[in-house]
Amino acid sequence: MKDYIKNKGFTVKKKLILLILLVVMVTSALMLITVISMSKLGAFQDDQYLKSQVAVTAVEASKIGDELYSIIADSIINHNMEETDKEWSKMKIDKEKLIQEVIENSDTDEEKALASTANDAFHKYVDIYENKLISLLRQERVYKIQLKNQR
Incomplete structure (x- = not known):
């Protein structure tokens, strides 16, 4: 290559210009690669952020049973x-929205099945409380009032 450049009559000025152009082209190519990589990383970061928010929602949903129990226990103990x-x-209302959010954000078949199971369990829990336990608590309250009045 060296001989080719010498034989073609390249002056030092032309050689420097070619070298500078080559450096600019390589630098531009590297910058383009860097910009493309950074945009891919930005998209990846956004995707991972959304997935982390879904995980936080799932953790919140995993505590629904404890929160239900707390209200039910209060109703049994305090009768208020x-x-x-x-x-x-x-x-x-809040927990139904939370469960629906988990169902909507489920990606895999396994996640969808687990979310569906959790939804079914939640509705069974709610059904038992609203249709069985509350009526028993209200009857018990009536009996206690009647006993007080009889004394």
Whole structure:
């Protein structure tokens, strides 16, 4: 190559210009590769952030049973049905939304099956409380009032 450049009559000026052009082209190519890589990393970061938010939502959903139990235990222990009804209604709506969010964000078949199972369990839990336990608690309250009045 050296001989080719010598034989073609390249002057030092032309050689320097070619060298500078070569450096600019290589630098431009490296910058282009870097920009493309950074945009891919940005998209990857955004995707991972969304997945982490889904994981946080799933962790919150995993605590639903404890929160349900807390309200149910309060209703059994304290028999304050008006306050319990308010808490229960608000909690039920919030937790249904949370479970639906988990279902919507499920990616794999396994995740969808687990989310569906959790949804079914939640609705069974709610059904038992609303259709069986509350009526028993209200009957018990009536019996206690009747016993007090008889004394």
